[in-house]
Amino acid sequence: MDPRTSAQDVMRCDLCETAVVQMHCDTCLVNLCTACVGKHMISDESKKHEVVKFQARKSTPLFPKCKHHIKERCEMYCNQCDIPVCTSCVASDKHLGHKIVKILQVSDERRNKIMKDITELNETIYPTYQDIASDVQNRMSQLEKEYGDLSTAITKHGEDWHREIDKLVKKLKAEVDEMKNTQLQTLQKHLDEINKTMSDIKDEIDSLEMVTDTNDLSKLISVTLNVNLYSNLPNKMILSLPKFTPGTIHEELVKLFGTLSSSSLTSDKHGYSMKTTQKSPEAGSSPPVKQLLDEPETVTTIKIDIQAVYSLISSQLYNVACLSDEEIWTSGNDYTVKLYSINQGSLLKSITTKSGNVPWDIAVTKSGDLVYTDINDRTVNIVKNEKIEEVIRLQNWKHLGVCSTSSGDLLVIMYSDDYKQTKYVRYSGSTEKQTIQFDDEGKSLYSSGSYNKFYITENRNLDICVSDHNTNAVVVFNQAGKLRFKYIGHTPVPKNQPFIPRGITTDSQSHILTADINNDCVHIIDQDGQFLRYIDCGLSGPWGLCTDTNDNLFVAQQSNKQVKKIKYLH
Structure with missing residues (x-):
């Protein structure tokens, strides 16, 4: 087995590909052995190579390249223009009178904001979506039970009327099933959207965590923060179940057997709130239906x-x-x-x-x-x-x-x-x-x-x-x-x-x-x-x-x- 391609082998120098890695160039992101350090330093003398021990890699800030001065790095930041700037930019008239700060200060502030957003996504928003998904699933289960109770009530009342009302019983049960399926489909679509958002949030968290682990300040500064997008919680679906009202036996069977009120499924923008230590009354199971x-x-x-x-x-x-x-x-x-x-x-x-x-x-x-x-x-x-x-x-x-x-x-x-x-x-x-x-x-x-x-x-x-x-x-x-x-x-x-x-x-x-x-x-x-x-x-x-x-x-x-x-x- 070739030790250089073995999955169990130690990391090797990127230049000679044989010696064990001991050093790292934070500028070029290259792994080096001690013997190849000098060779790497003279390979591109236009760069300021920051070679550190391998264990200390990514410790040197990788400043963004200046868009106006190709050979320079931006170690400062113009607050008025909201862009990184190099020393030549600062010296020019373009930023005269502008407030210039160190780019490390800006990156630290951005890193702290990202960390706070990650914490909010992990500890508040994502758990809230988990609770919302669980709530919708519980409602779907309860919907199945309550519609089942409706079907049972209709069937039991139908037995008292014998064969002459079988057709009416089937008609009403079909209406119940249609209402149930309509509401279940709507809730399932709602749940799919919630699960999709939860997946997007996890992707967002992974993406942000990768950014915070890099020393590439360009990526860190240019990252787009979407936490506010996910803070807008979905509307809560409010169920309104039909009611079966039995009648007494009479010649006008259709009118007196019983009626089924219409069902509804509405959306309440204020139905959900961010997860807290307190549980809302809706968090528990629904009470048993009483007549x-x-x-x-x-x-x-x-x-x-x-x-x-x-x-x-x-x-x-x-x-x-x-x-x-x-x-x-x-x-x-x-x-x-x-x-x-x-x-x-x-x-x-x-x-x-x-x-x-x-x-x-x-x-x-x-x-x-x-x-x-x-x-x-x-x-x-x-x-x-x-x-x-x-x-x-x-x-x-x-x-x-x-x-x-x-x-x-x-x-x-x-x-x-x-x-x-x-x-x-x-x-x-x-x-x-x-x-x-x-x-x-x-x-x-x-x-x-x-x-x-x-x-x-x-x-x-x-x-x-x-x-x-x-x-x-x-x-x-x-x-x-x-x-x-x-x-x-x-x-x-x-x-x-x-x-x-x-x-x-x-x-x-x-x-x-x-x-x-x-x-x-x-x-x-x-x-x-x-x-x-x-x-x-x-x-x-x-x-x-x-x-x-x-x-x-x-x-x-x-x-x-x-x-x-x-x-x-x-």
Whole structure:
């Protein structure tokens, strides 16, 4: 075996091709043995050969050749012209008065920027794309399951109708399969694009890492940085599944067997965010699909003790918030917030507000702490270990509704002292993160007036839902503040009275539930604003709402000062 061509042989001199490499010319990028160094030095005397030990190769900067002075290297850099320059260039009038710096300084800054970009690509952007790809795959798997559930429901209902409706069953199943395939194809295309981008990012990382390892400053300076291109995350695909609504057996089989609502697959520009240490609610698996009960049922009723602050005003119950599946916080027109046992109906704890004012709204944070708003004191307060801490204090504005989000932020709806403005604000602790007041046309999303009653909550899909008493509407907008829809009620209603919303909450199915105090009922709409049904269960003046982890609904009734626990989902 020829030792010079053996894969296991040591590196040989590029000139004699026999002796072991000991030296290296950083100028010519040639490997040399000690005997050939002199020969190489005189081979091209026009160059300034930088010969170093082989182990120290690439340690000598390889300055770019000057485009205007062929025999010179550019050891300086003109900031105004943004080009490398040699000493002859500096001496010329062309760069007179320009700021000239050492090119090594520029290359070091560029190298540091590249290293930061590599770190961002490796540690943030690429992992985010991995999470997005995993999310899309999970959604595709869930899509298969939920469409399978739809097919099963249709089949089961079809068995009750026997042979005369087989044709209709097949037709509806074909529609389900067509919808499923359409959405799967769209998601697969979306996933392919994400995987392609991930591959491009890896190529970008490899390319940048090669550049940072070279001593060729021309390559280092001329490299194109594309990290901003990949920082623009893809739109998130939002699924809307069809619903199968079974009917009763009748002569008009086609109409009464059941209908399949349309499906949709939309793109949300703000659906994804860069990877952080916190997981969003969408990161987990989707909750099991639950169906609405034909007849909601009252599980238990809890009597709440309210002592009105003013003797001339009757005591009233306003709010309820779930601490757990066993305990609820309540508040009314007195200066306390009370904790009750759901199963026993007994009072467990009573917290007096810091200012002695009536709390307007209450909520429970992810960590289980109580939050309440104080309009007269202009504060939002949090109760930790029975100690009250002021979190937010306003000037020229007053807090109304409050809720705690899945990310731990506080959402607050508030109005100005002159009653002319209303806005939503997102807080992280006491820091204001986002304010939304107007729609795309510059019009206020919410009403204004002297009699303001607003409540706010976050849906599972991260939409923000606000009940607006003045316009008798539920206003829903996405995380970016873009208005999605307004719900203004449904007819007929139990008492044929105008829709007047009060408390608002959501459940695991992304249903939106709002109390209608004028009709003694609760409206249930889906995440796109479509009416689903009413819950009445003998309600009297429903005001505050909340749901527990099992999707039981708790309704605070204003006039009789009772909280009803209602089961409305299978």
